[in-house]
Amino acid sequence: MWPTGVIRRDCEVARHHPGLLARELGRAAGEHALGVPRAESFEALARRAPLPGVRALVAAIGRADRHGAPLGPALSALATQARTDRARAAREAAARAAPKVQLVVAALLVPGAMLLIASALLGALTG
Numbered sequence: 001m002w003p004t005g006v007i008r009r010d011c012e013v014a015r016h017h018p019g020l021l022a023r024e025l026g027r028a029a030g031e032h033a034l035g036v037p038r039a040e041s042f043e044a045l046a047r048r049a050p051l052p053g054v055r056a057l058v059a060a061i062g063r064a065d066r067h068g069a070p071l072g073p074a075l076s077a078l079a080t081q082a083r084t085d086r087a088r089a090a091r092e093a094a095a096r097a098a099p100k101v102q103l104v105v106a107a108l109l110v111p112g113a114m115l116l117i118a119s120a121l122l123g124a125l126t127g
Helices: 004-016 020-033 038-048 052-067 072-126
Strands: none
Touching: 020 038, 038 052, 052 072
16 A cells, blocks of 8 residues: 555645646545555556656656655656756757757858948949
């Protein structure tokens, strides 16, 4: 059986945090409160929200339940991994954007500079 404290925390997350995941955690806690086995309600959560982070969360909660280990270190590791993944994705997006920025600069700046030089030369030749 899942610890009652975990159920209360799920309900608190749903009550105090906006977003779909918080609502899904609240739904899983509500299903468990109605008698659905906790593991079954979390598997349903993982099916409704098929994201790698959700699957990892469900697996961590299941491991903590089976082995009686504290859940805090596992959640901390998941949070660290999520932040690392988000930072890597931001770096990759920035790396993909750099050539596009260079293309825009080259396409606009070079012709503009050439027009400026041509107008100065034209003014010097005619003036």
